[in-house]
Amino acid sequence: MDLENTKAQMRKGILEYCILSILSRSSCYASDIIKELKDAKVIVVEGTLYPLLTRQKNAGLLSYRWEESPQGPPRKYYELTKEGKDYLTDLDESWNELVESVNLIRTR
Amino acid sequence: MKITLSVNLGGYSFNIDEDAYSELKRYLKNLELHFAEEESSSEILSDIESRIAELFRPKLTSYKQVITIDDVNNVISVLGTPEDISDNERTSAKDKFSSPGYHRMYRDPDHRMIGGVCSGMGAYWNMDPWIVRLIFVVATMLGGLGVLIYLILYIVLPEARTTAQKIEMKGEPVNIHNIKDSVKKEFDTVRKNMNL
Numbered sequence: 001m002d003l004e005n006t007k008a009q010m011r012k013g014i015l016e017y018c019i020l021s022i023l024s025r026s027s028c029y030a031s032d033i034i035k036e037l038k039d040a041k042v043i044v045v046e047g048t049l050y051p052l053l054t055r056q057k058n059a060g061l062l063s064y065r066w067e068e069s070p071q072g073p074p075r076k077y078y079e080l081t082k083e084g085k086d087y088l089t090d091l092d093e094s095w096n097e098l099v100e101s102v103n104l105i106r107t108r
Numbered sequence: 109m110k111i112t113l114s115v116n117l118g119g120y121s122f123n124i125d126e127d128a129y130s131e132l133k134r135y136l137k138n139l140e141l142h143f144a145e146e147e148s149s150s151e152i153l154s155d156i157e158s159r160i161a162e163l164f165r166p167k168l169t170s171y172k173q174v175i176t177i178d179d180v181n182n183v184i185s186v187l188g189t190p191e192d193i194s195d196n197e198r199t200s201a202k203d204k205f206s207s208p209g210y211h212r213m214y215r216d217p218d219h220r221m222i223g224g225v226c227s228g229m230g231a232y233w234n235m236d237p238w239i240v241r242l243i244f245v246v247a248t249m250l251g252g253l254g255v256l257i258y259l260i261l262y263i264v265l266p267e268a269r270t271t272a273q274k275i276e277m278k279g280e281p282v283n284i285h286n287i288k289d290s291v292k293k294e295f296d297t298v299r300k301n302m303n304l
Contacts, residue, residue, distance in 0.1 A: 030155060031162060045188025047139070050155045054148045072165075073119035076155070 011042060016052060017095060018042050020080065020088045023062065027079035053078060061087050112174050118158030120165065124175040131180045132160075135189075137288065140295075142190035144271045144287045150298045153291075156187065163187075211279035214268035223262045231277050 015037070022028060022036050030053060037043045056062045061084035066074040080088065111126045124132070139156060143149040160183055167179045213232045215224035221237075226244060230237030248254030268274045271290050280286050 030159065034159075045192045046159065046186055047156060047188040047190075047193040050152045050159075051143065051146060051193070054146070054152050054155070058147055072161075073158070076158075 011044075014095075015042055015048070016056070017088075017091045019049070019052060019056065020061065020084060020091065023078055023080050024085065024088055027065075027077045029067070029075040029077050033078070056084070060084075117164065118154070118161035120161040122161070122164055122168075122175050123173060124180075125177060128175055128177040128180045131177055131184075135180070135184050138190050139193075140291045141287060142194065144291055147269050149271060149291060150294045153295065154298060154302070159187065212273075212276050213265055214273055214277040215262070215265045216274075216277060217267055217269075218274075223258075224267065225258055225261045225265060228265060228268070228277060229261075232279070234278070 018037060018040070019033060022033055030049065033053075034043070034046050034049055037049065038046075043049060053062065057064060057078070060081060062078050063081050064076045064078045067077045069075045112123045113126060113129045115122050115124055115129065115132075136153070136157070140149070140153060143152050146152060163183050163186060164175055164179060167175065167182075211232070214228050216227035216231050216237075217224050219227035219231075219237060221227070221241065226240040227237040229240045233240075244254040244258055246254070247257065266273075268277045271287055271294065275286050275290055
């Protein structure tokens with residue numbers, strides 16, 4: 001058993017959920033999302049985010065639009081689709097269940 | 109004294125030291141290979157390029173106008189090497205590279221007129237898709253069989269989505285060299301479409 005590997009697996013599982021949660025508050029561009037994920041210590045390397053965003057977009061959970069930026073080229077702003085919101089509601093529920101289950105076992 | 113090069117990253121122009129350039133190029137090539145199996149690999153790569161540009165910009169001042177090897181190494185540690193990024197749950201891309209070249213028929217979405225059936229068959233047999241289309245048109249006029257066959261093939265044949273599938277469609281072995289060429293072609297198309 002490799003501790004670092006186990007930790008990385010745990011983080012990976014919740015990363016998708018965290019991205020959707022961040023986007024449920026407002027539309028963001030990738031660097032905003034990265035900043036939040038880094039502050040919350042959910043990601044270690046930034047490169048992890050980009051394939052996930054593209055996969056979620058391809059799955060219809062996210063959409064994006066190009067927005068002019070005061071400094072430099074236009075930025076890609078992501079937002080949740082209707083499907084993404086429903087998906088997130090399901091994940092919210094299952095997250096609460098998970099926390100409850102783990103707490104139940106840990107406090108026994 | 110060092111030679112510098114000028115590169116375009118996500119719409120920004122950067123002067124970059126020669127050694128820093130080779131390191132950055134190597135890094136981007138590795139990422140290309142890593143994401144070659146993804147459906148939208150070129151999109152992921154252009155997103156990452158934009159991010160690199162964003163990380164480079166604050167490193168430049170009026171006293172330091174060139175991107176150095178340290179800047180590149182710093183960006184690589186922030187973004188992560190393909191090994192750092194790789195998802196453990198996915199099969200490693202390396203397994204695919206060692207497999208022999210499959211030759212499978214796919215629908216070719218890049219050169220399609222209707223559903224990509226004829227362009228896919230053309231790519232499979234290495235002939236002009238217009239010859240295949242002509243055969244279908246003739247078969248349709250001689251009793252309407254062409255339409256039926258077309259519909260069946262449309263349902264049966266999968267669409268070539270990933271870079272590896274597009275290479276398999278042409279019957280070339282799926283190896284690093286081919287994937288590299290193919291990804292580069294796709295990358296250039298996306299660039300052109302986005303006017304970057």
